[in-house]
Structure formats: C-alpha cells, structure tokens
Amino acid sequence: MNYFYLVPVASLFALGFAYYFFKKMMKESEGTEQMKTIAKYVREGAMSYLKQQYKVVALVFVILAAFFSVMAYFGLQNNWVPFAFLTGGFFSALAGFFGMKTATYASARTANAAKESLNKGLQVAFRSGAVMGLVVVGLALLDISLWYLILDRFVESAEPGHKLVMITTTMLTFGMGASTQALFARVGGGIYTKAADVGADLVGKVEAGIPEDDPRNPATIADNVGDNVGDVAGMGADLYESYCGSILATAALGASAFVLNPAMQAKAVFAPMIIAAIGVFLSILGIFLVRTSENADMKRLMSALNRGVNVSAILIAVLTFVIFYLLGFENWMGLSFSVISGLLAGIVIGQGTEYFTSHSYRPTRRIAESGKTGPATVIISGMGAGMISTFIPVVTIALAILFSYLCATGFDVRQMMSGENLSMGLYGIGIAAVGMLSTLGITLATDAYGPIADNAGGNAEMCGLGKEVRKRTDALDALGNTTAATGKGFAIGSAALTALALLASYIEEIKIGMLRLGQTVLEFADGRGAVEIGKAGFADFMNYYQVTLMNPKVLVGVFIGSMMAFLFCGLTMNAVGRAAQKMVEEVRRQFREIAGILDGNGKPDYARCVAISTKGAQREMLLPSLLAIIIPIVTGVVLGVPGVMGLLVGGLGSGFVLAVFMANSGGAWDNAKKYIEEGNLGGKGSDVHKATVVGDTVGDPFKDTSGPSLNILIKLMSMVSIVMAGLTVAWSLL
C-alpha cells in the first residue's frame, strides 16, 4: 500500500510541472497586435467549439449515467458505476481543454519566438506540448488515485481477494467514461478539422491557387481552429483514454490473476500504476533534456528531441526490473521482459510507420511518382502502400502478444493455457501495453507540439511575418511529424494490447454479474460436473458459454465486429465529405460575392466558415459515436456472451488493421505531396503536384478522422460490453 502513494505524488508532480511550463510559456511575448488578434480569433473559435461540443456530449453522458443508475438500482451493476463513468468523461474533457487552451496561447508566441531562432521556436512549442503531455498523465493518475482511495474505503467484500477485483472492475467504468468522451472528441474534432482543411485546400490551393493559411481564404481561421480542436483537444482526450485504459485493464487483470494470493494481489494491481508513476518522473526528466545550443540546425534539434524520448524509454526499461523486484514478484524478470516487449513493439511499429510514410523512403516516393499519371494512380498506389504497410504492426503486435504472454508465464509452452498461466499471461500482455505508454508524458509532448508549430505557421502567414519565419515553423512541424510517427506507433500498439486485456476483464465482469444475480456454480453438461464460480478460471467460463470458434453466435459476432470498423469509418468519411462540400461551396460563394477578396481588399467572412464546420461536426458526430455504444449492448442482448466476445475480437482484428491502413495511407499521401513541394518531379503547381494534392485531400479524413477514431472505437466497444455485462447475464437467464 505504501508504494501506492507514489501514484498520487507523480500525478501532482506532473500537474505541477505542467503549470510551471504553462506559466513560462505565457511569459513569452505574443508579438504584434495583428498576431494577437489572429491568435485571439483562433482561440475564441476553438473555445466556442469546445463549449458547444461539451454541451452535446454532456447530454449523452447524463442519459448514459441515468441508464447506469437504473441498472444499479436493479442490481445489475454496483452503485459507484454512474459516478465513475462521469468522472472519467469529465477528466478526459479537462485534459483536452487544458491542452487546447495551452496550444491556442502558444501559437502566436511560437511564431514570435521563431522570428528569433529555430531553437527558440522549438523551446516554446515543445514546452507547450509538454503541458499537454503532463496534464494528460497527471489527470489520469489523479483520477486513478482518487477512485482507488474512495473504493478502498467503501467497498466491502467477505471473500479475501474479491475486494480488489470489485474495485478494479468498477474503476474500468471510468475508463468507459474516458473512452466515450474521447470518441466524441476525436470524431467531432476530426470532422471539424478535416472539413475546414479539405474545404480550404480544395478552393484555396487548387482552384484559386493561393498558398496555405493565406488570409484571403475565408476558411483559413476555421482551418487553424480545426488543428486545435482536432489535433490537440481530440488527441488529448484520445491518449488520456489509452493511458487510463491500459493501466485500469492491467490492474483488473492483476486482481484476477492473483486472486488466490492476497499477499501479491495488491502489488499486482499497483504495479501498472507504479510503472506509470515512475514514467511520469522520467518524462519530466526527458522534457528537460530537450535543449540544444542557440544556433542549432535541424539535425541538432532532432537529436535533442530524440535524446529526451530515448533516455526516458531506456530508463523506464531498466527501472521496471527494479520495480518488479522490489515489489517481490517471483517472476520479476519475466514480467519486466513483458514490459520491454511492449516498449520494443511500440518502437518497431513507429519505425515501420516512418518507413511507409516518410518521403525519405521508397514507398512514399513511389506514390509521388505515380502522380505523373494523374490523381487516380496516386490514390491507387497510396491505398496499396497503406494496405501493405499493415504487415509490420500486425506481425510486431503478434510477436509482442506471444512474447509478453510467455515471459509472464515463464515460457511454459506446453502448459501455456492452463488456468493460472492464462491469467498470468494476459496480465503480461496488459503490462506490455502499460510499458508502451509509460513515458506518455514526453512522447505526447513530441506529438502535441506539431500542431502548435503548424498553427504558429498559420499565424506567421496571416500576419505576413516573412518566409524565414514560416520556413522555421514548417521545419518544426516536419520535425514533429517524425517523432510523432513513434508516438502513433505507441498509441496504436497499446490499443491492440489493451483491447486484448479488456477481453479478460469482460469475462471477469460476467463472473461478477453472475454472482450478483445469485448464480454460484457453472454446471457443465458433458460430465465434468460443476465448478464454483468463485474458483472458476477464464477457460471454465469459455467452456460454459461455449465461446469457441465453431459457435455460430461467435462467428456472427465476428462478422458484425468487422463490419462495425468499416461502417464507422464510412460514416465518418462521409461526414467529412459532406461538411467539406458545404465549406467548399461557402468559400466559392465568398470568392464570388465579396468584392476584392482575392486582391486583399475585401474582408472574408471567417466566422461563417467556423460556423459551418462547427455545425457539421456537431451533427455528424452523433450517429457513429452512438453506434459504438449501442451495437455492443444489442449484441449482448441478442447473442449473449459468445456474440459479444466475437464482436470484440472481430472489431479488434479488422479495426486494428484498418486503422493502420488508413493512418499510413493518409500519412504517405501527405508526405508525397510535401516531397513534390520540395521541388521534386516538377514541384509546386505542376500537374504531378495537383495529382498529389488530391491524394493529400483524400488522406485527410483517413489519417485525422476515421483512422485514429478506430483505436478508441475498439476499446469503447470493449468498455461498453464490460459495463453492460450485468445486463447480458441477466437477459440470458430470462
């Protein structure tokens, strides 16, 4: 229990440093009056969007919380669930809000700093990104600590070992709150930002031939607002969810793996939290390591960033051994190697992403070259490359799953599926996911400073700060893209591992649901007799519910799960398409109707474009997000436990691969276009460039709306199933 207090301490440390960096950033000058005004426009637009968004989402939360209260009233859930759910959503929203607030204050300051030097620009942008990273991990550990302390005080259980199972599975409901909030943030923000971006590009760049972020383009403010609500607030909520999800799912697995060993059980529950806490300290250390000499070039900056990330990663790998050893785990070596397999997997996936999406390598260059034969071949080759690129993450995750499982079970290959080993192995998989995300504080900082630099570039362009400044902010943005590839690898890899861990939590919750409804034994028809539920392992439940791959209910579930991934992407893609079309029409109308707009004399109506994106995003985000909540509930009622398990596995398999494909195709198109813009194959304005712009535009919803939302979708479907397990059990007993 004493170890546990590291967690709230780390949380306060993270929040304290976040505040420190925020204050430091605020002391920088925001530059000229014009820069301040533009920044204010963007800030106000972003805040007003967020307010609108939170209103809609709050309504959804109130309805769901009411529903959970009814379930609790009928004994299908415990009474803490509605509250835990609400706090998860609240903290997730808070993380997005703080991150975005910081980003919108930082953009003009970064532009102003970039006037001085590249390094100065990096410092302001990166430290602001660090605020986001530290707020996310700080709030997550705060929420975890508070709920643990509350539930530890109030939850009572007669059976030894059962108390921690109750606590950890209840805490998963705040994971569901976080996931719900994150999905809305990603989908709403993603639609907003891409509608604005696509709209601005299609008319501005392609038709009118004016540069990006040109103040004559009416959609330009909306575009910059979009970067904040989508890439900053959306990503914040998303990673808050991933971080909490992996820790909570692993804690729940720890509670069940050590249910018969009360001495170790608490330690198994705390271990993921402690790894995360140590990760926070290392992240702060890493953030301070990101500094370089005043007149540093790109290469130096890059190595400064890498130094910060790598030092934290290596130290957490080393300290993991110490943590598991000090906690007194018998298999401390094995568990530590599980963590390392997770870390390594994240890095390999990141490198693979880099290879398939950076224009330093062949795949993206080929896409650029296919622009010679027009936009159609750009699309075909980009989709082809994206689909092929899925093999690296899949094979890596496959190896990480097997390796972390075997490490945790002492490489007992013949007996790897015995009851005890299954629990331990799954715990190993969970702990690998925690390892991947343990240094989120700094990896998120490297991810979040990109959009800040991007916005700074927008501000510089609109205020005419000159080419040199714009070039610097572009360089910072590009630098961020490279480190962000690793960050994305960690996010996507951890999602797959966490979703696996959540499968086990689902069974755990089914068990609790059965006990709550008074069922005490599992009776088998085939001569094995009965097993007491309290003593039953995962395998017993699989047998009891016949969750095998021959059960048609499982197979139907798999089909529906696979479909959910595609349906969800289809709905969000269409949403972007529709909203973007409205934006295009509006920008065309303004170019047509407002006199002198293109020679800089007429003033474009920015607010109208902001309103179109806001309205589009709000309207369009509801259906796909609600489907993610409703389909698992319906499947549970109609097809029972086997159907739900099939749904989750099908959604995980298809969703993971589809997410990688969309993210990588999108990234590769983006960079193929940049490759041309750097002067290759005819450069800007050539036909090849136009063809790659089409690819980039198609890639926008791929990589920033549908793709990243899939990670959350996969986990949210699992979380919903877990929270609704009581209903599924009750229904199947009817």
Add this chain to the structure above:
Amino acid sequence: MNYFYLVPVASLFALGFAYYFFKKMMKESEGTEQMKTIAKYVREGAMSYLKQQYKVVALVFVILAAFFSVMAYFGLQNNWVPFAFLTGGFFSALAGFFGMKTATYASARTANAAKESLNKGLQVAFRSGAVMGLVVVGLALLDISLWYLILDRFVESAEPGHKLVMITTTMLTFGMGASTQALFARVGGGIYTKAADVGADLVGKVEAGIPEDDPRNPATIADNVGDNVGDVAGMGADLYESYCGSILATAALGASAFVLNPAMQAKAVFAPMIIAAIGVFLSILGIFLVRTSENADMKRLMSALNRGVNVSAILIAVLTFVIFYLLGFENWMGLSFSVISGLLAGIVIGQGTEYFTSHSYRPTRRIAESGKTGPATVIISGMGAGMISTFIPVVTIALAILFSYLCATGFDVRQMMSGENLSMGLYGIGIAAVGMLSTLGITLATDAYGPIADNAGGNAEMCGLGKEVRKRTDALDALGNTTAATGKGFAIGSAALTALALLASYIEEIKIGMLRLGQTVLEFADGRGAVEIGKAGFADFMNYYQVTLMNPKVLVGVFIGSMMAFLFCGLTMNAVGRAAQKMVEEVRRQFREIAGILDGNGKPDYARCVAISTKGAQREMLLPSLLAIIIPIVTGVVLGVPGVMGLLVGGLGSGFVLAVFMANSGGAWDNAKKYIEEGNLGGKGSDVHKATVVGDTVGDPFKDTSGPSLNILIKLMSMVSIVMAGLTVAWSLL
C-alpha cells in the same frame, strides 16, 4: 446410391446443352471482314495470355503436387490427394478456357446481331453466357461424380461411417486445386484487365479526349483482351471454385454430422449434389425462358432475363422440400428452410448491392454530385458509401447463418451447441450455401453475358458500326450489370457461408490426421478424462486444442488473418497501379512517336500494349497468390490448430467485409461516372465528369481485381489449412 446418378446425368446434360448453345452461336455471322479481324486480334491475344498464364500456374501446381506426394509418402495425407488436387486445377482451368473461347467467338457475332435488333443481340450474347454457366456447373458435377465413383471403389475403412468421411475430405483437395487455379486466374486476369483499362482510360479518355474503345488508342485491344481474360476466364474459374467448394464442404459436413447413422449418411453426402443437379435442369429451363418478342424494348428484355432467373430460383426452393422429403430426412422441413434462407440471403445481398451501386438511387447520385468539388471528394464519398454499404450483406449473412443453423437443428435454442446439434447446424449452413449457388447455371449466364456485350461494343466501335449498334450493346451491358448485381450477391454470400462450413471440415481433417498418426484418444487435463477420437465431436476438439477466444494463439491468428486480407489487396492494387503506369507511359509514347496516330493515319502498336499487360500480370500475380498458400502453412507450423482457426476466422471476417466494401465502392464509382455521361450535372467532358472518371479509375482494381479475389483468398486459405492439417498435427506432436 441410386439418387446419386442424377449428378453425372445432370453434368452431361449441362455439357450437352453448353455444346448446343455454342454450336448455335457459331452459326451466326461474324459480320464484316474488319469485324472478324478485330475479333481475331482479341481472341489471339486472349488465348496467348491464357497459354502463358497456364504455363506459370502449371509450374506452381507441379510443385504443390510434388509436395503433397511427399506428405502422402510420410503418411501425413492419403495417396489420392495429389491427383485430386491436380484435377481440380485442371477442370477449373478448363471452365475458364471454354468460357473464354466462347466469349471471344461471340463478341463480333453479338455486335453483328445487334445491328439487326436489341433482342437479337441479347439472344446471341446471353446464349453465349449460358455456355459459360453450363460449362462451369457441368464440369464441376463431372469432377465430383468421377472422384466420388473412384474413391467409393478404392477407399476402404474398417469403421462404419468412416469411409464417407474419408471420401468427402479427400474430395476437398480438389476444391483446393480449383481454388488455387481460381486465385491465379482472378488475380492475373484482374491485373491484366485493369492495367489495360486504367491505362487506356487515363491517356485515351482523360488526356487525348478520344472515346472508349477508339481504334486510335493503342491500349484498346489489350483492354478488350482484358475483359475476356479477367471478367470471363477469371470469373469462370472463380465460380467453378465457389460451386465445387460449397458442394464439397457440405458433403463433408454431411458425412460427419451423420457419422453414427450410416443409413442417412450417404444421403446427407448426396443431398447437396442432388440439389445442385436439380438446379442444373432448372437452369437450362430458365435459359430457354429468356426470350421475348422481336421488337422488345429494354424493359421487356429485363423482364425476360428476370423471368429466367426467378423461375429457376422459385422452382429450386419448392423442389428442395421434395428432395429432402424423398431422401427421408427426419427434419426435411428444417433443412429445406435452410436452403431457402440461403437463397433469400443471396437475393437480399444482391438488392442491397443494387441500391448502393446503381445510379437510380441516392448513394451513387451523391457520389456523382460530390464531383462538383473535384476528384478528392468523389473518392472520399465513394469510399464512405462503400464502407457503409457493408452493413446489408453482413447483417443478412448473420441472419442467414443463425437461421439456417437453427432450422437444421429444429430451433433448439437452449441446446444449439450440443455435439449433435453443432454438426447438424453447420450442415444447415453449408446447405444454405449450396442453395444459393444451386441455380448457378443461369445466374452465371446473366453475369457472363455482360462482358460479351461489352466486347461486342468494343468491336462495334473499332469497326465503326455506328452509334445505334453501340447504343444497343451498351444497353445490353447495362442490363447485364443489374442482373450481375444479384449474381455477385450470390457469389459473395456463398463464399462466407462456405468458408464457415470449411472451418468444420478443417477440424474433421485434424481428426483424421490424428488417427492416421496413431493418436486414438483426446486427453483432457481438467478432470473430464479422455474421449475416443472416433467418437469426439467438434466441441471436444475445440476444448482439446483450446481454440477459445482467450487463447493468445487464436488472437494472434485473428490479427494475421485480418492482415492477410489487407496485404493481399494492397499487393494486387499496387500491381495494377504499376502495370497501369507502364501502360500509360507506352500509350503516351506511341501518341508522341507514331506520326498521325491521333488523326487515324498512323497505326498504333497494339501488340506492344498486349505484351505489357501480359508481362505485368504474370510477374505480379505470383507473390499475392503464393502468400495465400504459404501463410496458412506457416501459421499451422508455428501456432498450431488454434492459430490456424484464428487465421481463418480473422481472414473471413475482415476479408468478407473488405470484399463487399471494395466491390461496392468500385461499382458505385463506375455508375456515378455513367450517370454523368448520361447528361446529368454537366455531362461528358465537364469538370464533374473528369472528377468521376478519377473515381471510376480507382474503382477498377477495387471491383475487378482486389475485391473479387478476396472471396477466393478466404476459401483458399481454408482449403490449404485442410489439406495441410496432417502436417500441423504431426508438427504439434514433435
């Protein structure tokens, strides 16, 4: 046994009528000398491609057959396997060959007949399509009959009931031969046709602004050859495979479901064959019903086609009851309803496809409208619509699975997974697939005559037969597209159901493999003791191999299976992209270097374009096709039975949904373009039209290369796993 002779009789009937229709078609005039010459060019190009293709594929077959012989030598398979495998491949190739031969003879004749009237054109094209339909079903039933008679004579088994299990599982290996051949045909043909098509369109239509099939376009002959090798020969091999696969898988399930009831076992094995045989007679009847008055309009023609298809479908539904009743099945009503659920599912999927891809409905019109904002929004909205469209086939197949399963087991919901019910239920699912494909003779005719009409149009264009003739062939083609939608629904739906049935055959083959290696009991660790393998049911094997959704090997298999679908599509998409680029460059070169080519004075070098497509297809088809064979083998060796089951389920879930998405997006883009070409939204040559041409071009590999190959991929992976089951078992015992 007497019933069985219906099968060879039906086969001979089908082949006889195919010959009759072929002769009748050959009697038609081929038109002018120029028409004959063009047709000869296309025919020779197609035949020389096919020869080349068969050479490469024969090599693959020889290597695989040698490998199977080695396996047989070491007692890991029986001695019939290499031979069965080879005949499956041979007959599948033969079906493609005959179909293509007919099609290449029919095109000029159809064009010539269309000079006379629409109805005359339909008669020639449709009867030629019927040749293909009847050849496919005739050869399939011939192969099935021959092998059954041979194996019945030579296979010996001490245990009653075991003999038919041995026979049916051995026959599945010729299914693998058919699948392997089909995959090569689809992939090679698909790459060929789309490289030519995309290349011809990109330079001809978009850049030079000359119409489709214009003789000035050097790629135009290659394009017409492509229609034959891809859409005709590829489709023939594909559906031969689907047809055999569903019958053989169901027969194998019948043998195992009734293993303890020798009186009914033979009947359960024959039932799918007999349904197919009856379907052949009904198809021939239906083909004769497709006739109308001489001066019929489109609507009349449509209703003539529909009459043929509907009458056969309704009659087979009715006769199924009679068949099962006469065979003496206790649950004849239930099994018949299983068949009907399959038939209905095929129709619903077809209707759904029609809704999402025809420009009479909103989704496709919206895609056309999104062309107003350029090609990027066309791509985004087309992909969105395609992804959303997956929900109809998935929900339909889900219902068909549950319903056919429950019908076959007498709606015993509580006990649906008991040993006996599981076997019966799976048999029901298989029989639903057979029902779907039972009238393939006529549905394939309606599918195959489309490309013939398309080619006739090409011939008419190149020979300058005038707008009226071209209009008629276009009308025939469009008519074919509508009926083909239903055909595609049947193909894709039956693939999903057959793949499910093959899962069960895999377990059956594992059982045989264990027995062959001397293992006689399944020993369970958890106190259930041992079960004799001879008496063990599917559920016992699932327990023994721990094929549950918590087994990390299963989950890793699911990931890899999902990835396979994407990787395969990526490779084939890229192949088309690369080959098309080469074609574009060649066409551009010819336009540049051959003097007077565009004003009709210079003669384009058609042969060179044909050679480029041939070479591209041959080189590019190997990797994706071989992966489909190698990955299941490797998975079996590394991850054992649970890994393979995961692989198959993951591949099935993702592959099915991905296939629907790609087929429907591609179809919708095609028709969105046609909608514009009919004069809407600015018509031909407008910017909107150009934008939709980009969509159409991207859609080409979607709907004609990658999408349709996925159906085969799913089944081939299952077939490979089944044939390799002995190796997997032997390896796991090491």
